[in-house]
Amino acid sequence: MSDLPRKALSRTAKLASLPLGAAGRATVGLGKRIGGAPAEAVYAEFQRRTADQLFAVLGELKGGAMKFGQMLSLMESAMPEELAAPYRATLTKLQDSAPPMQASTVDTILSRELGKRWRDRFDEFGDVPAAAASIGQVHRGRLKDGREVAVKLQYPGAAEALRADLRQLGRFARTIGSLIPGLDVKPLIAELQERIGEELDYDREAQAQQQYADAFKDHPEFVVPRVVKHSPSVIVSEWIEGRPLSSYITGGTKEERDAIGLKYVRFMFSGPKYAGLLHSDPHPGNFRVMPDGRLGVVDFGLCARLPDGLPPAIGRLLRISLKGDGLAVRDGLKAEGFIKPRMEIDPAQLMDYLAPFAEPAREESFQFSREWMRAQANRTGDFRSPNASLALRLNMPPSYLLIHRVWIGGMAVLSQLEAEAPFRSVLEELLPGFSDD
Template identity: 90%
Template sequence: MRIWVDRQNGDVSDLPRKALSRTAKLASLPLGAAGRATLGLGKRIGGAPAEAVMAEFQRRTADQLFSVLGELKGGAMKFGQMLSLMESAMPEEFAAPYRATLTKLQDSAPPMPAATVHTILSRELGKRWRDRFTEFDDKPAAAASIGQVHRGVLKDGREVAVKLQYPGAAEALRADLRQLGRFARTFGTMVPGLDMKPLIAELQERIGEELDYDREAQAQQQYADAFKGHPEFLVPRVVKHSPTVIVSEWIEGRPLSSVIADGTQQERDEIGLKYVRFMFSGPRLAGLLHSDPHPGNFRVLEDGRLGVVDFGLCARLPDGLPPAIGQLLRISLNGDGAAVLEGLRAEGFIKPRMEIDPDQLMDYLAPFAEPARADTFQFSRAWMREQANRTGDFRSPNASLALRLNMPPSYLLIHRVWIGGIAVLSQLEAKAPFREVLEEFLPGFTDED
């Protein structure tokens, strides 16, 4: 057997065996689904009701999905988090069995051993790293796709979050995403209503950015400076960072996922509005757009403020959001399809010689404009599913139109935040004056801009 050296952390390990183990676990997802489907067919032949068989199939598939994706972390875990974000777009009969399971993937994963944590901190902060702390909890407070967070107390009394990247995270991300890409079509049968290929492609494009903790720390501090003393939001300041460790101020709060699960309507309305205000105010105040909108990155603080963590993926927008977005949204609300068509063509969304019917384009874009049409808008899972069906049904003209549109690179992260944000608001079932936020923070949306 060949022994390999993990160049990221200097450990000697059997990497080929680990890689094979990860591949085998990922392969077990579609294979397991096929086996359960066969078992279900047998039960139907034996007289079991179709509804009972389907419910059991979905429950077991959800259990296996969390078990495998949660254990592997890496790209598999990140993929699971994206699925948890988009479950509001699934048909309810399919979404219900997955909802609780996928929600776990938003901010939880099996932890690293304490010895591994100590090794990383010795390498990144120095062999006497413990001298910096009066307290350090070896048990992680949170764990996610490429890193985990520990609580500590510095010598000066400050509570801090110590975020460490998993050893071999880069290799795991790339290997997992290659493997998940091969199974994209099969995953579609496990989680109906979602096209997996775009999700995986988006993750593959952003690997380098999310692995660079120096880059993340710079973005977090830029946000913290811009929102210092803000009455609605709190971004923890960075204390120290390295390529694989970030030490920042600790924030205590209720996860946004718990508000989605059991918050009152008033809580969901208030937090939904703050969530939107944070996303849209970032480009103007910080020159950045927080581009990972899933609920695991947000905490509701005791004083009502919204705490924000994890700045691994941010769009650099030093001049703020492109004014064309607000201008085109305003024109769309006025019903001028021809002007919207030409505006999208000018921005690169429609190639020069591509012929598109303006009326069909307006019908396709309606869900993007609808929340801005009224002074107050009610998001819901039912509304989100309706919009997904309008564009996802291959028999619909909107589906063929979607294939003809182009996504300029400069808009990739903006589009991700827009769609992901709508998904979170639909999970919250929030009702609020979202149009006011656009009028305040979206350049070009008002006639004066």
């Protein structure tokens, strides 16, 4: 048997261990309860061990499993606190960590992509990766001209691993959902499957990164590293030194978190206007706070191409919704393809469903929180709620898929930060159609 089938079987076995492990822990928990242990203690131990296994398996596999875990870590702010707490630390690790490739594998990739004498281009090259994530890892080096660079390499067989993992995760979607209650994992897996090609194309990613770097050169708020060299599986770009945004979620002051949250939102809305791109992977692992306070941004593997900026309909409909005109909002959503022509939607119910999207724009300053995010998830996630049935009837036009992802994911990050800031002013400045009369 070749190495590839062996690895595929190993990955499948590890993914399969998630539901089996959960069942085993449930049995142990039942035994403890019979033995007299308090139910709360048994459940807490069950959640902790499930979180440990989830990280161990998803983190070790990288690929689609790792990417899926990163998306889960982004949305933990929407989970009930008693369920989120045991998962928070382990899922946060998935935002920017994974086991590294062997040094010999790194040498093979760089010899193929940069030439056999690739080390002659560097004064220094760190064989131990500085960062590792879902489909690649990053090494730090210094070129002969003195520039500090990040060398990002794609894992061998990343495409096969992504597809195999996502197929397997799809089979276990219901079981994995039971491990993390309150989240519907099927849409997450479906979106990852649709975006595989974009995630794997490092030439495409390098083009997007350079486009951002050109747009924000010498910007007072943002730093995007310029691309030095790239190939289908390697990107060499300027190194940026900064503290991970995720560390401020757990250890930042209120002043720091508020300032970071505002810069984070400004970056997301500035991209379409000034670079013609929307950075569409909003999890905290892609952001660094620089020593001078600017927000550094990395990983441009998933970007929506918006050469004309964000659709003006978004700002226009948001403005109309704030005025409470449900009929106009319904007609506008029909025109954009969110509501199919012959489908009847109650305007009042529609306004209630859309309230979370509009609420942060209603006040001059808005306070995000985990409690607020959980409340919004409950409004639409409870199958007994009219909002849940309405969500199933709405249509998502393909051109809005990544915009919707960023909007929801961005609110999740702001809720993790517990950020309070004048977000309405950002919309007035950068969202087309929002301030128009």
